[in-house]
Amino acid sequence: MTAAGDWTGKVGDVWAKEWRRTERSFSHLAPQLARAILAVAPAEGRFMDLGCGVGSTSAAVAQARPLASVTGVDLSAPMVAIASERHPLSNSRFIAGDALTLVVPPLDLIFSHHGVMFFDDPRAAFSHLRRSAVAGAPLVFSCFRARGENRWVDVLDHAIGAPVWEGTSYSPGPFAFADSAFVADVLAHAGWKVLAVEQADFDYVAGEGASDEDALADALDFFGRIGPAAAAIRAAADDARRDLLDRIRTRLARYAVSGRVTMPASAWIWTARAAGEHA
Ligand SMILES: C[S@@+](CC[C@H](N)C(=O)[O-])C[C@H]1O[C@@H](n2cnc3c(N)ncnc32)[C@H](O)[C@@H]1O
Known part of the structure; x- marks a missing residue:
């Protein structure tokens, strides 16, 4: 389990130190997510990148939508500092803190690269996000499929002899949104109408x-x-x-x-x- 609170401590600090290698690990997924975001992103408006990390997704969207204003929010202050230094764009800014309390509505687009699986109460979080968005605003995010569908995890799980995960209840963490039926239920209860769920395989x-x-x-x-x-x-x-x-x-x-x-x-x-x- 990785809860939201972990990102303000050691986990966030390690990610900040290792940002080049974490970015590299996802380098074949990032363009797929960017395409999905830009397929629905309005030409202008207020956008939020939830859990922006070191800012690459925010910057890609800000550059593709120069009339929009993109706010990247992340719990990890060290990652936000790196994002601000890496991407000094006139139409984006980065702030440290909880995206659920910091960003001022109304939002015209919410997106996230692997940042939405850490809420204590996902239904409440996505309801809050929906109330922060204008009616019809798009939401686009990526999240891991199951551990068994991710060979890189499977290999490590086998090597360390990790117990087979049999839990059915929600527990925040990188694989918390693996079950698409669960996520569909969360979104429906929170007032989000699902337009597409795409399986994105990557190296x-x-x-x-x-x-x-x-x-x-x-x-x-x-x-x-x-x-x-x-x-x-x-x-x-x-x-x-x-x-x-x-x-x-x-x-x-x-x-x-x-x-x-x-x-x-x-x-x-x-x-x-x-x-x-x-x-
Ligand atoms: C797996 S990392 C992904 C970071 C970045 N999007 C990337 O792809 O490199 C998840 C990020 O979500 C952030 N996060 C999780 N819950 C958050 C919240 N409620 N508000 C802001 N950031 C959050 C964490 O601090 C962490 O940086």
Whole structure:
């Protein structure tokens, strides 16, 4: 579980330090999400990027819609600082805090790259977002499909011997929106009319280097800091850690080709519209 509160602490700090490698890992999904957002984005208006991280999605939309005003909001102050430095655009700004309390309605578009799976109460959160949006405003976001549909996670889960997840209740975290029926129910109850849910398969880039060996070393180092195996690697005593890293390395090796470790990954891209009146 990763709750919203974790992003203001260690998790957010690690993501801020590792932003280049996290961006690289999603580099084949980002253009798919950008296309979905721009397919429904109005020419102008107030847009919000919920959980903007270091600002790449905000910047892509701001550049494509120069008459719009894009606000990227993220719980992690270090990531927001990087976003502001990287993207000094006249029509975008970045603020640190909770998107549910900071952004002033009415919004003409809400979008998010993997930032909406961390609410304690998703129905209440999406209801609030809908009331913050003008009637008919689009909402577009990406989120992971199930762990088993994401080979990069499956491989790590097997290597660390993670128990098979059998829970049915909602728990905030990267895979909390894997069940499309659950998300459809959340959106419907919150007053969002779903227009499309698209399965977006992509190559998750885990490591790169001058050789396959270097790429594997990069991937191992990355997964030691971020992702489902990082806590187990950190917690293991020296010998156990060596064994664990060997097991992960062996499993990753089959995905190392031409100086890159890339593994199958899969996300949903949801597009919806706000029904009814705005607040
Ligand atoms: C998986 S990261 C994705 C970051 C960025 N969109 C990217 O793709 O690199 C999820 C982000 O959502 C942010 N987040 C989660 N809940 C939030 C909330 N209620 N308000 C603002 N940001 C939130 C976290 O701080 C975190 O940076």
